[in-house]
Amino acid sequence: MAALVAGAREGDQRCVARLVSLVEDASPLLREVMAALAPLTGRAHVVGLTGPPGVGKSTTTDALVRRLRAAGRRVGVLAVDPSSPFSGGALLGDRVRMGDHALDQGVYIRSMASRGHLGGLAWSTPQALRVLDAAGCDVVLVETVGVGQSEVEVAGLADTTVVLLAPGMGDGVQAAKAGILEIGDLYVVNKADRDGADRVRRDLEAALGLAGLEPGRWRPPVLATVASRDEGIDAVVAALDEHRAVSERSGETERRRLRRAREEVEALALTTLRERWESASGRGAPGEDLDRLAAGVAAGRQDPYAAADELLAAWAASARTAGTADPA
Template sequence: MELVNRIVNGDRRAVARAITMIENGSPEKHDVLKALHSYTGRAYLVGITGPPGAGKSTLTDQLLFLLRKQGLQVGVIAVDPTSPFTGGAILGDRVRMGSHALDPGVFIRSMGTRGSLGGLAKATKEATRVLDAYGVDVVLVETVGVGQSELDIMHVADTTVVVLNPTAGDHIQTMKAGIMEIADVFVINKSDLPGADKTEREVNNMLDLIHDFDWRPPVVRTTSRDPGTFRELWEACSNHRVFLQESGGWEKKRQKRRQDEIVGIIEERLHQKIREWIENHATWQQVLEEVESGKKDPYQVADLILECYNTSTCD
């Protein structure tokens, strides 16, 4: 397949086209992803999440400078809120990371959530596969910034970085049940501002209450005024990667990701097939009227549909 060959040979336009196909749900995307599969599995995926205003975009930008100085090829997927008018991302990647837009060693793509919850766009996982096959060393996935619901990133990333700011100290306990529990690395960003000490103390106090983790998430302080602090952040991420590889967690995590991906594909296809069957069934309107009148209940109808669909006995 020509598009696949172009991607694995480093054609940026082919990568952009493939991701657009994925976002738009093109039927061709399945053939492309199938063909790319054997070229994936090498990139290190780092998720960057946290509440709005924590400075995730600035942190991602600083990491890009650092990784490029190390000679690494980097892909970035920045998930933004969706415009209710165009369906696209409200914030553009080149607006926030314009200094990297023309760097051939960096590929940046903004993706609108398009109604998807969990902080990621529905197509994010598949887009990371394309970037992986393209040959990047690291993929940075920046979530939309909606707070406690941003849990999907843990199913995509090898290392999840949770970004907080110095004003977060008073809210650590309310956040604990959400994104606070998925962190592999904590970052107190804008740490030159008042309140950084308190926030760091609150995070460590929370971690002290947890006794069943093999990896205690380090708490790193960063500030754009001191680029060296981002080296400490990347070192913490790298240490987590080594920990996963040496403990066997690396393969377990990726195996779980592959399993979830397969189950997700099955669910998506079954959902689509059953919906198409329902919409094309001659007596469907009559069934709905029977549910409305109380002659049948929704659960009874669902069981009947599943039974006849699985046994191909529906007339």
């Protein structure tokens, strides 16, 4: 274990990969790993990339990785697919292209499937980020699929959130309305050589203008790229760097990181608490009490609030009976 951590600190790819696997498997060793890595964290620039399927997120990630590597920066990529709890390899086709970077010791690429545990991204991604950060990545790109809850979560994780759109994706403006206007620090209209790209860009700028930014706040730029031909990627990298510099000066980076740490600590506390209850009751999750109460609720014999109260009372009682300290 010590060797793994030491290897990761020195940037050994296999050690980094093993540590990320421990995170994915929710290994009991994580506690020790995270304690060893903590002092090394907080340096990487965490960049979230999100947008609807088909906008070219993987192509853009690939182009960004190449540009950042050309500038001598170490890069991590976490490809998170929260919509696929069952098929972790669903995006394999996309990732294969990333094979270009396979021999480059300055790049770590990892697809993560959120395995449907409570909290999804919220639980494992921050810890995988921590591993890549400690391993000395200058930039970690977190790429998520889809428009929905996941992009709000990614915005919570990232120092800088990039929202990708493209022409011909159904109705770009509809997507734009559905929550993305609040989360982007940077908007990129990819496939800018296609018909309709100008319109997507204009609609987006108009919608962002209407969103009513406070004076003095960062104004999210709208950039155009053709990632498949590396066009516009320099400007994206420059905007990422500028956003980071501005956010560090304004204290925004620190505010986001504090919020992120609060959410992570609270989620871990609740998980720990639940595990203690489950082990105190001597039964596996979700436990007989919960099954019995759920059956009552499903049949309409009991309301969910009363069932929740009973569950808490049963957990507390079983903790006392088992002679453990009180559940917390």
